[in-house]
Every structure is written in C-alpha cells, then in structure tokens.
Amino acid sequence: MKVRFWGTRGSLPVSLGGAALRAKLVRSLLAADGRRFADAADAEAWLATQPFGLTQTYGGNSSCVEIERRAPDPAGGNDYLLCDMGSGLRPFGNAVMARHGPQRPNHFHIFLSHLHWDHIMGLPFFTPAYIAGNRLSIYSAHAEAEQALRLQQSPPCFPVPFEALGARIEFIQLEPGRTVTAAGCQVSAKRQLHGGDSYGYRFEAEGRSLVYSTDSEHRLEQAGEAEDFAAFFRAADLVVFDAMYSLADAVSVKQDWGHSSNVVGVELCRLAGARRLALFHHEPIFSDERIAEVEADARRLERITREDGPALEVFAAYDGLEVEL
C-alpha cells in the first residue's frame, strides 16, 4: 500500500509566492558558497543535502490524499482510492489524464471527511469527472454531500453545472461503526469534533492500515476521548493527522475552531502504538520554515515520550510526498 499526498494545506490553498521563493534562492546561493556544479544531477545531489524548507516547499493545495494498493494499469479500468476532494484533486486528475488519456474508464472511490469548501473545491476542476465512462463513488457520513457538491457548481458560484459532469456519480451514505469495502480496502468511519462534524477513516488491506483523521479537535482531558481515538488509531502503519495549530493556540484563541496540534498527534499515536505520524492540514499562514519547526517540535516530543517503547516516525506531509506502508 502506498500513500500519495496531493494536497496537504488546511483551510485554503496557498502558493509559495515570489518573495518567499526569492528568499529561498538567496539563502541557497549563500549556502552554496561559490560551489560549482558540473551538471543538473550534481546540483540536484547538492540540493538533496540541504534542509527541506530551503530547497522545496510543503505546498499549497488543500486536502487530497491517494491510497494506492497496487500500481495502476495504464490501459485503464483501475480503482483509485482517495480521501477528500480539496484543490489537490486537480493535480491528481491531471496525473490520471496523463497516464490514461481521456478514453480509459476508471473508478474513483472518494471518502469525504466533511463538506467544508477546502475539502470539496477540487471537484469542479477534476477532469476525469467530465469524461463519460469514468465512475465516481463518493462516500460520506454527511447526508448533505450531494447537495453540497451540486451547490458549489451552481450559479453564481461556478459557471459549469454539476450536470455537466459526464462521469457516473453515485453517493454512498456512511454510518460510523459500520465497515464498508471500497477498492479492496475495509473502511470504517469515526465521528470527530468539528463544526458540523467531520469523520476520520481507517483503511485496512493486506495487513496494512492507514488512518486519515483531519479537521478534528481533541479534548483529551475528557474521560474516554483519548482511549476512543487510540482504539481507532491502534497500531496503524500511518496516521494522517490534523496538526494545524500549536497546542497553545488550539486550546486558547482557536478553541472550538475544530483543529488539533502536533502535540496531540504524537500523544494519540503513542497511546495507539502507531508506527508513523504524518502532520497534515498545515495552517495556511505558516511558512515552510514554520512547518519545519512544527515537525521538529513533534519529533522532540516523540523522543521525550518514547521511554522504552518503539520509535514513532514523525514527518510533515507535503504535496507530492509518497509513503510506502
């Protein structure tokens, strides 16, 4: 099982911006300190030795994560499995088009955490949805899923109506606690604390497990909360976790905003015995350097809380990241 991150930014897509790009260039040139590069490969090799935040960017598309059970067949007829349809769905769709061209029928299984705009805004720009022969199965625990998707493709919000989508689109109503099978994975849902509710998903196949838990606020001092989520995360190979705010912000000025922190992510994964933690749904105002700090802080906490237990691998997800489970 492979996990591919197409959109990792929270709330709102962002771009690096010219000033930030130029600052990276200046710092890179200073770090190179007059070094000469024989060719592009030499330059790439040197860049690989530099901090991620200096030479790359975490990226700016909103939530979209692909779960790949086996490499897709370019001839088509594939089952694709996705979490959320943020703006990251657009580059995913472009990659699918580049792989298959327009004529190949594929089946997209999409699990929606909730219906807030940053998690559905990619659908109107998802080219495969406009192609007859493709099929979209949209799984949601929110009864209003179809209404929300039709609404965002209605005047005056968007010029192309939902009816223009040529793919066959079906909606599957989920219930927490009831497992469904999609694209060969067993999937269970858990309700989470967020405005209008959100749902986390646990995917299991071939002895591997992935938890996708974004847009979820936690109050671990309340009886049962920590145990409930630890059970949902239990021994997961990877937990994709909403680490949008610092803990201090999440429990003070941004209390009740429905998001969590790197600290709570480490704590829950420790309790659950999870193997890897992907910090996700990055705060849109955070620079690459700030996200790198969030990652470094989470790793510090992981060391503090490790004791005699196994290490928890912690990293900040970025657009384009692939993780083999």
Next chain:
Amino acid sequence: MDLHATYRDGVLLLQPQGRINHLNAEAFEAALAARQAAQAGRLLIDLSQLEYISSAGLRILMLLSKQIVSAGGRLATAAPTPVVREILEISRFNLIFKIHPTVDAAIAAFAAVG
C-alpha cells in the same frame, strides 16, 4: 499526581507533583477546584516537582488561566523541570504563560506589579 497548596505573600502557590496526563487530568482539575484556584487573584504554579504534563493537563491550565484573567487576576509559572520546560516550548505555552526561573523570582515579580 499530588497538588500541594500554600500561600506566600498573598500568592496562592500550587505545586503539582508527579505526572499529569489524560488518565488523571480530571483528578487534577478537581484538585484545582478544591483549592479554589480559579478564585485566586494571584496564582503561581510551581513546576519544580512536575515530571511530565500532557496536552490534557495543559488544556486544564489554559482553562484555569482564562478564568483567572477574566476575573482580573494573574497566573504565572516557575521552576519547570527540564522536561516540562521543553514541553512548554514545544506546545508554545511558553508564549502564553510567564515562566519564572524560580519561585522566589515569581513571588518578587508579583510583588513588583502589585
């Protein structure tokens, strides 16, 4: 987890001991309530005997701080152990709570402000 309480120079001085996590956070909250911490005009948390505090404990301290500040009072912390200091930094609580190096320094700071 134990919570010792004394008064010093008009400051309620609370000293939690041991570890605070999700398992005993509610007991910690009850212990704070029993000592009427939220009603203290000046509250100092002595962290010198605290081995570890999780997000659950920090959230309770934040709720307590909100109550005290909204009533016109003040809360500060002092003398964290190295591990707790690191947790305060990681969680960014060091940007919200005043952390004094020693209890004496904290008491002096309360006195200086009046």
